[in-house]
Amino acid sequence: MSTTALTRRATARRPAWRSSGALGLGIATLWLSIIVLLPLAAVVARGFDGGIDTFWHAITNRQAIAALRFTVLVSLLTALVNAVAGTLIAWVLVRDRFPGKRIVNALIDLPFALPTIVAGLTLLALYGDQGVVDIHIAFTQWAVLLAFLFVTLPFVVRAVQPVLIELDREMEQAAVSLGAGNWTVFRRIVLPNLVPAILSGAALAFARAVGEFGSVVLISGNIPLKTQVSSVYIFNQIESDSEISAAAVATVLLLVSVLVLIGIRGLGRWGARHERALAEDGR
Amino acid sequence: MIAATNITKRFGDYVALDDVSLEVPDGSLTALLGPSGSGKSTLLRIIGGLESPDEGSVQINGEEATTISPQRRGIGFVFQHYAAFKHMTVHDNVAFGLKIRKQPKARVKERVDELLGIVGLAGYAARYPSQLSGGQRQRMALARALAVEPRVLLLDEPFGALDAKVRAELREWLRRLHEEVHVTTLLVTHDQEEAMSIADHIAVMDHGKIEQVGAPRDLYDQPANSFVMSFLGPVSKLGTKLVRPHDIALSQHAIEGAAQAMVSRVVHLGFEVRVDLMLAEGQAVEVQLTRHEADELELSSGDIVWLRTAGAAALRA
Amino acid sequence: MTLTRRWRITLRAVALGYLALLLLAPVGVIFYRTFEHGVGAVWDSITTPAAVSAFWLTVEVAAIAVPLNTIFGIVMAMALARGRFRGKWLLNAAIDLPFAISPIVIGLALVLVFGVNGWFGGALADAGIKVIFSVPGIVLATIFVSLPFVVREVTPVLREVGDEQEQVAATLGANGWQTFWRITLPAIRWGIAYGVVLSVARAIGEFGAVSVVSGKIAGETQTLTLLVENRYGNYDVSGAYAAATLLALIALATLLAMTLIKPRREENE
Numbered sequence: 001m002s003t004t005a006l007t008r009r010a011t012a013r014r015p016a017w018r019s020s021g022a023l024g025l026g027i028a029t030l031w032l033s034i035i036v037l038l039p040l041a042a043v044v045a046r047g048f049d050g051g052i053d054t055f056w057h058a059i060t061n062r063q064a065i066a067a068l069r070f071t072v073l074v075s076l077l078t079a080l081v082n083a084v085a086g087t088l089i090a091w092v093l094v095r096d097r098f099p100g101k102r103i104v105n106a107l108i109d110l111p112f113a114l115p116t117i118v119a120g121l122t123l124l125a126l127y128g129d130q131g132v133v134d135i136h137i138a139f140t141q142w143a144v145l146l147a148f149l150f151v152t153l154p155f156v157v158r159a160v161q162p163v164l165i166e167l168d169r170e171m172e173q174a175a176v177s178l179g180a181g182n183w184t185v186f187r188r189i190v191l192p193n194l195v196p197a198i199l200s201g202a203a204l205a206f207a208r209a210v211g212e213f214g215s216v217v218l219i220s221g222n223i224p225l226k227t228q229v230s231s232v233y234i235f236n237q238i239e240s241d242s243e244i245s246a247a248a249v250a251t252v253l254l255l256v257s258v259l260v261l262i263g264i265r266g267l268g269r270w271g272a273r274h275e276r277a278l279a280e281d282g283r
Numbered sequence: 284m285i286a287a288t289n290i291t292k293r294f295g296d297y298v299a300l301d302d303v304s305l306e307v308p309d310g311s312l313t314a315l316l317g318p319s320g321s322g323k324s325t326l327l328r329i330i331g332g333l334e335s336p337d338e339g340s341v342q343i344n345g346e347e348a349t350t351i352s353p354q355r356r357g358i359g360f361v362f363q364h365y366a367a368f369k370h371m372t373v374h375d376n377v378a379f380g381l382k383i384r385k386q387p388k389a390r391v392k393e394r395v396d397e398l399l400g401i402v403g404l405a406g407y408a409a410r411y412p413s414q415l416s417g418g419q420r421q422r423m424a425l426a427r428a429l430a431v432e433p434r435v436l437l438l439d440e441p442f443g444a445l446d447a448k449v450r451a452e453l454r455e456w457l458r459r460l461h462e463e464v465h466v467t468t469l470l471v472t473h474d475q476e477e478a479m480s481i482a483d484h485i486a487v488m489d490h491g492k493i494e495q496v497g498a499p500r501d502l503y504d505q506p507a508n509s510f511v512m513s514f515l516g517p518v519s520k521l522g523t524k525l526v527r528p529h530d531i532a533l534s535q536h537a538i539e540g541a542a543q544a545m546v547s548r549v550v551h552l553g554f555e556v557r558v559d560l561m562l563a564e565g566q567a568v569e570v571q572l573t574r575h576e577a578d579e580l581e582l583s584s585g586d587i588v589w590l591r592t593a594g595a596a597a598l599r600a
Numbered sequence: 601m602t603l604t605r606r607w608r609i610t611l612r613a614v615a616l617g618y619l620a621l622l623l624l625a626p627v628g629v630i631f632y633r634t635f636e637h638g639v640g641a642v643w644d645s646i647t648t649p650a651a652v653s654a655f656w657l658t659v660e661v662a663a664i665a666v667p668l669n670t671i672f673g674i675v676m677a678m679a680l681a682r683g684r685f686r687g688k689w690l691l692n693a694a695i696d697l698p699f700a701i702s703p704i705v706i707g708l709a710l711v712l713v714f715g716v717n718g719w720f721g722g723a724l725a726d727a728g729i730k731v732i733f734s735v736p737g738i739v740l741a742t743i744f745v746s747l748p749f750v751v752r753e754v755t756p757v758l759r760e761v762g763d764e765q766e767q768v769a770a771t772l773g774a775n776g777w778q779t780f781w782r783i784t785l786p787a788i789r790w791g792i793a794y795g796v797v798l799s800v801a802r803a804i805g806e807f808g809a810v811s812v813v814s815g816k817i818a819g820e821t822q823t824l825t826l827l828v829e830n831r832y833g834n835y836d837v838s839g840a841y842a843a844a845t846l847l848a849l850i851a852l853a854t855l856l857a858m859t860l861i862k863p864r865r866e867e868n869e
Contacts, residue, residue: 025679028672029691035744036697039709042719046712085618092615096608104616106859110623112798113851113858115805117825118844121832122626125633125841150622182603204699211702213808214825218832231704231808238708238812247712250705257700261693333767353770360771366764370786379782380772424768431772 043254046247058248066225067233068252074141074229075209078148079202086156086205087198093157094164111153116214119150124219139221144229147215152205159201160194167193196271200264207260211253284309285330285435285467290339292325299325300336301491307435307484309344312461312468314478316514317488323471324439326488330469331437332356344434359428359466363440365420367412373399373423374408380431398426401460418449422456429464438470442477454481475515479503487511509598519569521590525598528571532593533558533580541589544568549582558582560590627848634845637838645842653819654827654843657735661823662803665742669799670792673750678784680751681758698747706744707812710737733815738823741809746802753795754788757865761787790865797861801854805847 048055058064093105111119123146128138137143167190175185213231220227222236230253237246285307292300300322307313315323328334330341332353340349348356368376374395381391399405402422412420421441428436441457442450458481461468472478478485479499486496487510495507506512509525519528521542534541544560547567556577558570568590572580582588603611634642645651679685680692698706713719714731724731731737765787769779807825814821822830824847831840 024675025683025685028675028679031672032676032691032694032747035740036747037694038719039706039713039744040697040701042712043705043709085615088611089615089619092612096612098612102859104619106855107619107623109855109858110627110851113801113805113854114627115807115825115828115847115851117807117828118630118805118847118851119626121828121840121844122630122848126626126629146622150626153619153622182607207700211700211705213702213704217829231702234702234704234708235808235812238704238711243708243712243717246708250702250708253702253705257697257702261696261700265693331771333770353767354773354775356771358771360768362764362768364764366768368765368768368783379769379774383773383778427768427772 040254043247043250046243047251049247050244054244055248055251058245059252061245063224063228064230064233064245064249067228067230068249070141070144070226070228071210071230072256074144074148075206077145078152078209079206081145081149082152082156082205083198083202086153086201087160087194090157090160090164094161108154108157111151116151116212117218120147120215120218123147123150123215128219138219139223139227141227143219143221144216144227147219148209148212151212151215152208155205155208156198156201159197159204163194163197196267200267200271203260203264203267207257210256210260284342284344285469286342287326287330288340288342290326290329290336290341292322292329292334292336298491300329302339303488303491303493304339305486305493305496307467307469309467310465311484312458312470312482313484313486314482315469315471315486315488316475316478317473318514319473320490321488322491323473323488327437327439327469327471330435331358331360333360357431357434359431359433359436361421361424361428361436361438361441363443365412365417365424365444367420367424369412371411372408373404373410373412373415376412376423377426377430379427384431394430395426398430401429401463402426403456416449417445418453421445421453425457425460429466433466436466436468438468440471440473443472450477457481479515487514489514506598512598517569517571520566521568521592524592526592528557528569530593531568531570531590533570533572533576533582534589534591535580535586536589538589538591541591544588544590546582546584546586546588548584549577551577560588562590630841630844630848634838634841641838642842642845645839646846650818650822651827651843654822654824655846657738657822658804658824661735661738661742662800664739665746665803666796666799668743669746670750670796672747673754673795674788674792676751677754677758677788680755682763695748695751698745703745703806703808704812707741707809710740710744710809710813714740732813733817734821737813738810738821741813742803742806745806745809746799749798749802750792750795753798753865754791757788757791758784790861794858794861794865797854797857801851804850 047058059068089108093101093108114122123143124138127135127143127146129136137146172185172189175189180188211231212229213235216229217232217235220229220232222228222232224233230249234246234249234253237243237249285305287303287305290300290303291298303322303326305315305326315326317323325334329336330343332341332348332351336349340347342348343356343358353360368379371379377395377398378391381394386394395408396405399408402425404419404422404426407415407419407423412423415423421444425441442453445453454477470478470482482499484496485499485502487494487502489510495502495511497505502511503515506515509518512518512525517528518525519531520526521531537543542562544562546558547561548559550557550559551574554574556572556574558572558577560568560570562568570590580588646655676691676695680688711718711732714724714737715721716725716732718732729736731740765783766779769783774782805825806823807829810823811826811829814823814826816822816826816830818830824843828840828843828847831837831843
């Protein structure tokens with residue numbers, strides 16, 4: 001799709017009072033292409049520079065495949081824990097009342113605001129060898145899970161919170177009036193309405209975890225075949241000038257990211273349809 | 284005068300306006316009346332320059348305006364949901380168009396004060412739109428549109444978002460304002476009562492076409508077709524004829540050529556009395572009587588009566 | 601759904617306990633560790649020439665990247681919220697890419713285009729411009745990772761505000777530029793502010809992508825986050841804690857700004 005075709009179309013369809021945006025759109029698209037799309041294309045191109053065999057060899061190399069498998073597994077576990085803990089936290093923040101709730105609510109975003117390297121260092125300070133408490137999980141696979149859980153905490157909470165706020169309480173009251181107990185109300189009424197939000201929050205957490213680097217680089221110990229995640233593996237390949245190998249594994253991570261994004265868009269559409277159906281029911 | 288000639292507008296496959304022509308006489312208050320989806324708002328937006336027509340042309344005071352941007356068309360536009368500039372005070376809202384035209388400050392203030400007086404918001408200049416009621420916001424929007432001394436005023440369902448009481452008040456108020464300011468006004472509404480009570484001309488639209496144009500009374504008494512007739516008021520079907528329920532006379536004696544019917548229900552609505560009847564061939568008919576007429580007839584359920592049309596307006600169904 | 605008091609308190613305790621162990625305890629410990637030898641030592645540690653240079657480089661990079669992303673973000677948001685054009689869904693999806701991609705992949709991607717052996721490497725070298733292992737590379741990486749924030753914050757606000765105010769402004773004689781400055785921009789200012797705060801936080805805190813492209817030359821291409829890692833790697837643990845605490849304070853300021861802006865941003869809704 002060329003930029004000129006895009007802008008011409010925009011002008012043709014717009015009424016006169018807002019015809020000015022086309023040039024801006026063209027420049028913004030060009031900007032996005034140069035900064036984001038072109039470099040990503042370069043990764044894929046470089047990954048296949050040595051042909052498909054070299055690519056395949058690079059990603060099935062023992063260390064690479066071990067790192068990929070470990071990363072995906074821990075990321076899935078991260079998504080799962082987040083789905084439960086995030087929903088619980090969102091529920092407490094929306095439905096419960098306690099002093100200091102506003103502060104807790106603001107703190108949820110801390111992992112977004114805190115640099116990942118600082119997050120890694122803080123976890124190391126608490127749970128490392130010279131840590132304050134007697135839990136020494138640094139340089140184990142659990143440490144990676146912990147770091148992932150830290151940086152991905154806000155995703156499910158922030159996805160579920162607004163849905164829970166908007167959720168029609170009368171629906172629950174109606175269920176109760178029909179004799180449903182708390183567990184039934186949660187399972188049959190509340191949860192089905194939250195599922196799209198939980199899934200998309202968990203998917204974002206998964207995507208973030210798969211690519212995470214700063215928070216794990218210190219605490220994982222980077223032990224190949226054991227605690228090394230893919231991003232660290234790629235980093236090591238770059239440092240040792242194995243660009244093709246780095247680009248090949250990066251291409252796999254890129255593919256995972258794109259698939260998750262597509263999945264989330266699908267979920268968004270599903271959620272919207274869900275809501276529309278509810279709205280139409282209400283009429 | 285506004286003249287829209289042979290306007291066609293499509294949105295994808297949907298034809299919103301199909302070769303529509305309309306003339307709005309100078310100084311008139313004309314209503315575009317029709318159900319939702321009839322194309323009335325689209326026609327208004329095309330006249331205002333907010334949409335461009337696929338075919339046809341728009342002239343304002345004899346000047347070709349089809350390709351002129353809304354900025355230079357000399358129009359005032361008022362939206363159903365006010366479109367108040369939320370971050371500006373009432374004063375700044377009304378002053379907006381004057382400031383764009385780089386009028387001197389003193390002149391702006393004088394004009395804004397004058398307009399706020401006209402629309403009854405004299406003490407509200409320093410308030411923000413969020414501090415006003417819906418009716419006040421809409422009066423502010425009218426003052427804002429009038430500030431730039433538009434050649435024509437275009438109102439898109441201006442009272443549609445207000446509750447019934449405020450709506451009735453604002454209707455009266457707009458009618459008086461129009462007599463004062465006398466700017467050519469085109470108003471879009473789906474409410475026939477609003478159109479009848481406020482406009483001196485009505486254009487009835489349906490399915491992207493104008494069905495009939497005329498004075499309110501003419502449309503009511505001489506509707507061009509069954510759509511116009513039923514959109515402007517209640518209709519009863521008597522045999523093959525469409526008749527207004529108040530144009531049917533009842534008699535307790537058999538009359539040559541009149542239809543025989545049985546009274547099924549009598550409903551007293553204050554001054555008006557509604558009689559539900561069942562014709563001999565099984566068709567239901569509604570008749571409106573004055574209380575006086577009903578008292579004379581002493582009707583009750585089960586009575587047999589004879590019906591005939593008494594008024595002028597009747598259409599073949 | 602009305603829970604008994606006992607259930608409510610149990611759920612509350614579990615949720616808050618999880619947050620305390622995962623978030624508060626580690627961050628609290630690092631503050632404690634930083635200041636256990638007194639404020640003076642911390643001050644000395646964050647005013648060394650390397651630290652001061654890292655601080656100013658971080659500020660400089662954010663000061664370039666954030667305004668560019670803000671302008672881009674507003675233009676893109678206007679197009680996504682108001683425009684109708686072919687390929688809009690594709691553009692919409694592409695904007696989220698920086699959120700989903702590993703920072704290391706981002707760093708690598710930039711090296712492959714702007715590095716010495718990259719697609720533009722030859723041309724840039726001929727022009728005498730060094731991007732990778734230099735400040736421009738850090739700026740590019742920072743722009744990349746913080747690109748979506750303003751777009752994603754402003755687009756829903758624009759949709760919510762609608763375009764009727766802009767249409768009225770047009771009928772009152774305002775041209776496109778006047779309408780943008782006087783009507784559109786004031787309506788979306790808090791959405792922009794929120795996006796800018798998020799962008800600043802991300803720009804200051806970016807580590808992975810920057811560490812690939814920077815070359816980590818102390819006093820030249822070392823940002824604050826790189827300084828933390830560098831000190832930790834050189835067994836200067838307390839120095840690393842001090843720099844980390846400085847960054848954590850910036851993060852807390854970010855949270856405060858987010859909390860203050862959020863309600864104003866939602867006024868439009």
